[in-house]
Amino acid sequence: MSATTVPATTVRRIPAWAVVIASPLAALVVWAIAVPLLDVPLVVGDPPYTVGPVSVVLVAVVATLAAWGVRALLFRRRRTGWFVTCGAILLISLLGPLGAATPAATLWLALMHVTVGTVLTLGLAPSRPR
Numbered sequence: 001m002s003a004t005t006v007p008a009t010t011v012r013r014i015p016a017w018a019v020v021i022a023s024p025l026a027a028l029v030v031w032a033i034a035v036p037l038l039d040v041p042l043v044v045g046d047p048p049y050t051v052g053p054v055s056v057v058l059v060a061v062v063a064t065l066a067a068w069g070v071r072a073l074l075f076r077r078r079r080t081g082w083f084v085t086c087g088a089i090l091l092i093s094l095l096g097p098l099g100a101a102t103p104a105a106t107l108w109l110a111l112m113h114v115t116v117g118t119v120l121t122l123g124l125a126p127s128r129p130r
Contacts, residue, residue, distance in 0.1 A: 019123035024060035034108035090117040
């Protein structure tokens with residue numbers, strides 16, 4: 001009888017550059033469902049500003065790059081700290097949609113924030129210690 005060893009599973013991480021692409025694409029999917037498909041005007045603030053696809057992409061990319069930098073500087077191998085920080089920042093970011101003109105716009109903007117936050121949190125999560 002011979003002893004067989006089971007190879008250790010390797011965790012294949014998503015490259016950070018892929019998260020920079022996935023985050024705005026996910027936000028654009030939510031925007032595309034809300035605005036062209038369901039005809040929900042995403043109007044926020046005073047003076048009123050209509051959230052368009054360019055602003056959706058720009059904000060998602062900036063948020064992703066900022067999160068990537070924070071992870072690189074502070075959370076190399078600290079998964080718990082990463083998840084706590086992402087959760088706190090997501091809760092703070094959800095204050096933004098409260099300034100929407102309609103309840104439907106508030107819902108869709110909040111969904112956009114949660115979508116981008118989820119992609120960032122899971123896509124940029126530090127690898128597990130071995």
